[in-house]
Amino acid sequence: xxxxxxxxxxxxxxxxxxxxxxxxxxxxxxxxxxxxxxxxxxxxxxxxxxxxxxxxxxxxxxxxxxxxxxxxxxxxxxxxxxxxxxxxxxxxxxxxxxxxxxxxxxxxxxxxxxxxxxxxxxxxxxxxxxxxxxxxxxxxxxxxxxxxxxxxxxxxxxxxxxxxxxxxxxxxxxxxxxxxxxxxxxxxxxxxxxxxxxxxxxxxxxxxxxxxxxxxxxxxxxxxxxxxxxxxxxxxxxxxxxxxxxxxxxxxxxxxxxxxxxxxxxxxxxxxxxxxxxxxxxxxxxxxxxxxxxxxxxxxxxxxxxxxxxxxxxxxxxxxxxxxxxxxxxxxxxxxxxxxxxxxxxxxxxxxxxxxxx
Amino acid sequence: xxxxxxxxxxxxxxxxxxxxxxxxxxxxxxxxxxxxxxxxxxxxxxxxxxxxxxxxxxxxxxxxxxxxxxxxxxxxxxxxxxxxxxxxxxxxxxxxxxxxxxxxxxxxxxxxxxxxxxxxxxxxxxxxxxxxxxxxxxxxxxxxxxxxxxxxxxxxxxxxxxxxxxxxxxxxxxxxxxxxxxxxxxxxxxxxxxxxxxxxxxxxxxxxxxxxxxxxxxxxxxxxxxxxxxxxxxxxxxxxxxxxxxxxxxxxxxxxxxxxxxxxxxxxxxxxxxxxxxxxxxxxxxxxxxx
Numbered sequence: 001x002x003x004x005x006x007x008x009x010x011x012x013x014x015x016x017x018x019x020x021x022x023x024x025x026x027x028x029x030x031x032x033x034x035x036x037x038x039x040x041x042x043x044x045x046x047x048x049x050x051x052x053x054x055x056x057x058x059x060x061x062x063x064x065x066x067x068x069x070x071x072x073x074x075x076x077x078x079x080x081x082x083x084x085x086x087x088x089x090x091x092x093x094x095x096x097x098x099x100x101x102x103x104x105x106x107x108x109x110x111x112x113x114x115x116x117x118x119x120x121x122x123x124x125x126x127x128x129x130x131x132x133x134x135x136x137x138x139x140x141x142x143x144x145x146x147x148x149x150x151x152x153x154x155x156x157x158x159x160x161x162x163x164x165x166x167x168x169x170x171x172x173x174x175x176x177x178x179x180x181x182x183x184x185x186x187x188x189x190x191x192x193x194x195x196x197x198x199x200x201x202x203x204x205x206x207x208x209x210x211x212x213x214x215x216x217x218x219x220x221x222x223x224x225x226x227x228x229x230x231x232x233x234x235x236x237x238x239x240x241x242x243x244x245x246x247x248x249x250x251x252x253x254x255x256x257x258x259x260x261x262x263x264x265x266x267x268x269x270x271x272x273x274x275x276x277x278x279x280x281x282x283x284x285x286x287x288x289x290x291x292x293x294x295x296x297x298x299x300x301x302x303x304x305x306x307x308x309x310x311x312x313x314x315x316x317x318x319x320x321x322x323x324x325x326x327x328x329x330x331x332x333x334x335x336x337x338x339x340x341x342x343x344x345x346x347x348x349x350x351x352x353x354x355x356x357x358x
Numbered sequence: 359x360x361x362x363x364x365x366x367x368x369x370x371x372x373x374x375x376x377x378x379x380x381x382x383x384x385x386x387x388x389x390x391x392x393x394x395x396x397x398x399x400x401x402x403x404x405x406x407x408x409x410x411x412x413x414x415x416x417x418x419x420x421x422x423x424x425x426x427x428x429x430x431x432x433x434x435x436x437x438x439x440x441x442x443x444x445x446x447x448x449x450x451x452x453x454x455x456x457x458x459x460x461x462x463x464x465x466x467x468x469x470x471x472x473x474x475x476x477x478x479x480x481x482x483x484x485x486x487x488x489x490x491x492x493x494x495x496x497x498x499x500x501x502x503x504x505x506x507x508x509x510x511x512x513x514x515x516x517x518x519x520x521x522x523x524x525x526x527x528x529x530x531x532x533x534x535x536x537x538x539x540x541x542x543x544x545x546x547x548x549x550x551x552x553x554x555x556x557x558x559x560x561x562x563x564x565x566x567x568x569x570x571x572x573x574x575x576x577x578x579x580x581x582x583x584x585x586x587x588x589x590x591x592x593x594x595x596x597x598x599x600x601x602x603x604x605x606x607x608x609x610x611x612x613x614x615x616x617x618x619x620x621x622x623x624x625x626x627x628x629x630x631x632x633x634x635x636x637x638x639x640x641x642x643x644x645x646x647x648x649x
Contacts, residue, residue: 050545050549051548052545052548052549071548072545072548072549073548073549073550073551073552074551077549078549079545079546079549081542081545081546083540083542085540085542085543085545085546086546087543087546087547087560087561088543088565089561089564089565090560098547098550098552098560099549099550099551099552102550102551102552102553102556103551146546146550150550
């Protein structure tokens with residue numbers, strides 16, 4: 001178990017600043033997921049923690065000790081690469097025990113460790129095979145075993161599931177969560193897939209352009225986003241954001257100068273045009289452009305004067321006509337200022353019917 | 359009818375290549391084997407059948423045995439030096455900087471220069487009286503060496519020229535091999551606390567083995583067929599110390615006009631190179647190519 005701290009870390013590649021200034025603490029024993037669009041600096045951050053990339057300036061501490069000048073092998077960090085990076089000329093056993101050999105672990109201990117690990121990840125029948133004769137999932141397990149056998153304080157995983165098919169990915173997801181619980185080590189996990197982030201992490205760090213947009217627990221991130229970016233990165237479909245000016249009936253009170261209003265697709269409800277309007281929320285009239293039915297849920301895309309948005313309903317799909325009213329309760333509205341920062345001290349006043357017609 | 363046409367089509371497609379191959383490879387090889395059983399002086403309309411006499415005579419000839427020994431020695435030294443120096447050079451050059459790119463280009467340039475020019479140039483450099491090499495050695499108080507004029511140093515001098523010429527090509531192929539190793543593998547090794555020498559021995563060298571093998575075979579076959587440098591720089595001398603198989607064939611065929619005898623030597627060369635090629639293809643198919 002180890003706490004990882006990045007203090008004022010800056011990274012430049014050939015004059016291009018990838019990470020302007022990063023301050024981040026990864027709690028010991030946590031399963032922290034770095035998530036963000038490609039090029040947001042999440043992989044670079046990971047590689048700097050592992051020591052594969054050196055920060056231009058700033059400090060990285062593992063367990064309080066500065067590791068700036070510690071080489072990768074001595075940081076007590078194990079990494080699982082996106083393409084597994086297994087040694088193709090070595091057998092499964094050779095791959096797993098390579099790190100142990102380099103540490104001078106005696107042979108009997110090595111054999112016991114390899115046997116135990118392979119028992120856990122289910123590789124025992126494949127110990128003498130070479131990686132090229134294994135399936136994607138098996139290679140993934142070898143990569144995990146190779147990392148686990150060193151009993152590191154920190155596990156670093158760089159998009160480890162992105163090369164697997166959907167079914168296997170789901171399975172490995174739960175296995176990784178269990179593994180984290182069993183090992184108790186600090187996991188740092190990079191992905192661009194927000195579903196993966198939400199389902200696996202107990203701590204999620206949303207990054208954009210080398211900056212941390214928000215660092216929070218999954219549900220906190222979902223319910224209480226700090227800014228537009230975090231709000232729109234999490235959720236499928238993401239939060240609907242409309243300019244406040246497009247909703248003339250909506251009145252607010254409190255601190256701040258709101259420019260955008262947001263709501264989650266699943267918090268809106270669709271009603272036929274003719275229904276009597278509720279008094280506890282805003283109503284946006286729109287035309288249904290598409291309806292996607294996914295079994296238990298239905299996602300409708302609506303076009304309105306205020307802009308395009310999504311509405312998601314569970315178990316009771318909307319079956320009315322193409323024109324519908326979307327109703328969003330006031331307490332489910334989020335307000336953001338011009339720069340995209342969340343305005344937490346602002347709330348909607350019970351409306352005298354805030355509506356935008358078609 | 360169309361069924362027959364369909365079956366004939368592939369043969370029609372490869373026919374042009376097959377014609378060229380038969381005319382310029384198969385027929386001459388067959389004719390060479392045929393000639394090796396005859397006595398012929400190139401001009402006379404009469405070819406006398408002599409059976410295995412040419413072979414018997416050749417194997418009894420001390421010069422021929424020395425020629426075989428020379429060829430083998432030359433080949434082994436060239437291959438060892440050419441690949442042995444190219445690998446460290448490739449590791450050093452496998453970096454992205456203007457300087458490294460320049461050196462890469464510079465050491466490759468001999469590969470595109472004609473062997474005749476190279477031979478003349480090196481004859482000059484190795485001249486015992488006024489050559490640059492002896493001049494340089496003189497600065498360190500060594501020399502003067504006789505280079506091509508001494509039976510003890512003539513063969514190794516030719517090896518130096520061959521290594522110099524092939525070094526750039528070999529290095530370039532090694533660099534390509536090194537660059538095909540995914541960088542994550544080396545990163546994984548670093549995280550596994552592998553020391554540089556361990557990484558090289560346990561990871562880089564095995565992954566480079568197909569490249570290494572390719573170069574060894576290519577250099578082997580090429581060295582066995584060495585001709586230009588010998589013809590220009592030593593004419594097989596002094597006292598046959600640099601006389602190798604192809605030069606030997608040339609001398610008997612086109613200077614003494616003993617075509618039958620030269621053809622017999624050619625058949626021997628065919629077998630040696632054929633055997634090496636066979637080994638190459640065998641190993642190639644059995645070799646694991648890590649992907």
